[in-house]
Amino acid sequence: MRKKTLLAVPAVAISALAMTAGPALADHQPWSGQATLDELNGSGTSGDAMIELDGSEATVTINISGAAATFGDGPFPHAQHIHIGGQGVCPDASADEDGDGAVSTPEGIPSYGQVSTSLTTEGDTSADSALAIERFPGGESYTYERTFEVNDDTAAALADGTAVVVIHGVNPELLSEEAAEKMSPLNEELPLAATLPAACGAVSVSQMDAMPDGGADTGSPVQPADNTGAMIAAGAGAVALAAGGAWMLRRRSDNA
Ligand SMILES: [Cu+2]
Missing domain, CATH: 2.60.40.200 (Superoxide dismutase, copper/zinc binding domain)
Known part of the structure; x- marks a missing residue:
C-alpha cells in the first residue's frame, strides 16, 4: 500500500525525500x-x-x-x-x-x-x-x-x-x-x-554508507519511479549471468 503511494510521487519529491532518508x-x-x-x-x-x-x-x-x-x-x-x-x-x-x-x-x-x-x-x-x-x-x-x-x-x-x-x-x-x-x-x-x-x-x-556498491554508484540512493523496474530487471539479469542462468531458471520452476 505504502509502496504504491510512494511510487506515485513525482521524482522531484522522491529526491527531496531521499535527502532525509530514514526508516520510512x-x-x-x-x-x-x-x-x-x-x-x-x-x-x-x-x-x-x-x-x-x-x-x-x-x-x-x-x-x-x-x-x-x-x-x-x-x-x-x-x-x-x-x-x-x-x-x-x-x-x-x-x-x-x-x-x-x-x-x-x-x-x-x-x-x-x-x-x-x-x-x-x-x-x-x-x-x-x-x-x-x-x-x-x-x-x-x-x-x-x-x-x-x-x-x-x-x-x-x-x-x-x-x-x-x-x-x-x-x-x-x-x-x-x-x-x-x-x-x-x-x-x-x-x-x-x-x-x-x-x-x-x-x-x-x-x-x-555501508550500502552495496550497486546502490552507491548511481550517485543517488533513490531512482525516479520509471527506472525502478528496469533497475531491478538489470540486477536480476546480472545475477542470472553470474550463475550461468541455470540457477535462476531452477528457482522459477520451483516457485511455479
Ligand atoms: Cu529457527
Whole structure:
C-alpha cells in the first residue's frame, strides 16, 4: 500500500525525500543488514549473516563454523530460519523453562518469534519448510547464499530491526543427559538435539554508507519511479549471468 503511494510521487519529491532518508524508506530501496551469530546451548557454533533486501527480493549470505558435524552417516542438517514477531533478541539461559539445561526452539519464541522464512538450499522458503531437513545446509562449517522473495511481514521485520536469524542443530554430546535423550517438541521423529537453536543473531541495519556498491554508484540512493523496474530487471539479469542462468531458471520452476 505504502509502496504504491510512494511510487506515485513525482521524482522531484522522491529526491527531496531521499535527502532525509530514514526508516520510512528503508524497505523501499536496496537495504542491507547483518547479524553476528553467537552460540546457543553451548553448541560451539558461531558465524555471521548478511541480508540484502531489494523490494521483496532478499539475498541471504551465512557463514557458519563449529557446528555439529555428523548425524548418522551423513552431515548434520542445520535448519536455519529468519524468525520474526518476538522481541527481536536471542534468548539466554533463563528461557529454559523445563530445566533440562537447554533452550528449546519453542522456549526461545518469546525472544526471537516464530519462523517466517526457512533458509533452505532449494525450493520453498516459507515457514512450511521449517523442518525440511533434507533442504538445509549441513556439517561442521558451511557458507550459504541464496536469493529469493520474502513475504511482507519478513521485509517489515527486517526493516524495523526485529528479525532474528537462528541456526538449529546441536551435537547431543554437548547437552545434559536429559536433553540428549529427549525427542524434539517440533517433530517426534527427530531428537531434541536436531532442532535445538545452535546459534542466533538479531539482524541490525547497516549504516547507509555501508550500502552495496550497486546502490552507491548511481550517485543517488533513490531512482525516479520509471527506472525502478528496469533497475531491478538489470540486477536480476546480472545475477542470472553470474550463475550461468541455470540457477535462476531452477528457482522459477520451483516457485511455479
Ligand atoms: Cu529457527
